[in-house]
Amino acid sequence: MRSIIAVIAGIICGAFFIGLSGTIAYAVFPADVPFPVTLEEQKAFLSHVPGKARAVIFIGWLFSAFITGSITTLIQGRTSWKVPVITACVLQLFIWMSMAGLSYPVWMWLLSTLLFVPAAFGGYFFFKKHL
Numbered sequence: 001m002r003s004i005i006a007v008i009a010g011i012i013c014g015a016f017f018i019g020l021s022g023t024i025a026y027a028v029f030p031a032d033v034p035f036p037v038t039l040e041e042q043k044a045f046l047s048h049v050p051g052k053a054r055a056v057i058f059i060g061w062l063f064s065a066f067i068t069g070s071i072t073t074l075i076q077g078r079t080s081w082k083v084p085v086i087t088a089c090v091l092q093l094f095i096w097m098s099m100a101g102l103s104y105p106v107w108m109w110l111l112s113t114l115l116f117v118p119a120a121f122g123g124y125f126f127f128k129k130h131l
Contacts, residue, residue, distance in 0.1 A: 003083050005076075006073075006076035006083050007086060009075055010075075010084065011068070013064075013067055014071075014088075015091065017063055018061060018064045024060070025049075025052075025057045025060070026049070029052045029053035031049045032048045033048045046102050046104065054104075058108055058112065061095060061112055062115060064091065066119045066122055069087075069120035069121060069122060069124040072084040084121065085120060085121070085124075087120065088119075092112070
């Protein structure tokens with residue numbers, strides 16, 4: 001039961017920080033076009049987003065993976081690495097779904113695929129050893 005609660009809490013916290021990173025990135029590094037409402041406007045908006053904003057979004061994704069690993073580790077009792085990895089994989093799937101319909105650059109696809117789950121492992125190992 002604790003594992004299920006840990007996965008749900010990890011997904012909620014991870015999704016919150018993923019959304020927060022996008023909000024911060026677009027506020028600090030605004031695009032040349034107004035914020036989108038429709039899907040077509042969103043594709044045009046993402047093509048005008050500065051590279052620094054994309055980097056902030058990517059760093060926010062990694063931070064959310066670390067937080068996800070940390071939260072799930074603390075809730076489930078630091079006994080298994082499987083719960084943080086399952087949660088990170090679910091969030092990775094959500095990120096892929098988000099990127100599939102929009103024009104994200106290839107480097108964001110590659111780096112998020114390669115680094116998201118290891119960042120969750122980092123949160124797991126950090127809190128397993130230090131608390």
